[in-house]
Amino acid sequence: MSTPEASIDTSESEVRHAALLRQAPLEFARVVYGLSDRSNGRAGTMAAEDVARTVRQGTPVTRERAEQRARAYLPTAGQEHCPRCWVFNGIKSPLLFRETTEDRPESAVCKVCGAEYTTTLD
Numbered sequence: 001m002s003t004p005e006a007s008i009d010t011s012e013s014e015v016r017h018a019a020l021l022r023q024a025p026l027e028f029a030r031v032v033y034g035l036s037d038r039s040n041g042r043a044g045t046m047a048a049e050d051v052a053r054t055v056r057q058g059t060p061v062t063r064e065r066a067e068q069r070a071r072a073y074l075p076t077a078g079q080e081h082c083p084r085c086w087v088f089n090g091i092k093s094p095l096l097f098r099e100t101t102e103d104r105p106e107s108a109v110c111k112v113c114g115a116e117y118t119t120t121l122d
């Protein structure tokens with residue numbers, strides 16, 4: 001509100017948050033695919049493996065919980081956390097932001113699960 005710099009920061013984090021918020025329902029969809037793959041004997045798919053890893057870590061994965069978490073996902077400026085870890089596991093893993101380069105737009109990377117998200121909206 002006060003300085004031009006502050007307003008630039010705000011809009012940057014708003015774009016990041018809007019981009020990350022779009023990922024939460026996609027991660028919920030991965031949970032659904034993963035659970036369905038596992039029950040249909042396709043344990044080797046990426047989504048099934050993500051579910052299996054979460055279960056190995058001691059967290060039961062259910063469609064209901066994942067859906068609740070996907071709805072509750074809310075990134076905080078400066079403390080953005082990984083949509084995948086949150087929806088699958090209920091843990092808040094910090095995201096690291098990679099600067100834009102000539103080859104690629106800015107992205108957010110999770111060191112815990114390895115997820116990478118583009119944080120631009122186009």
Ligand SMILES: [Zn+2]
Binds near residue numbers: 085
């Ligand atoms: Zn993660």
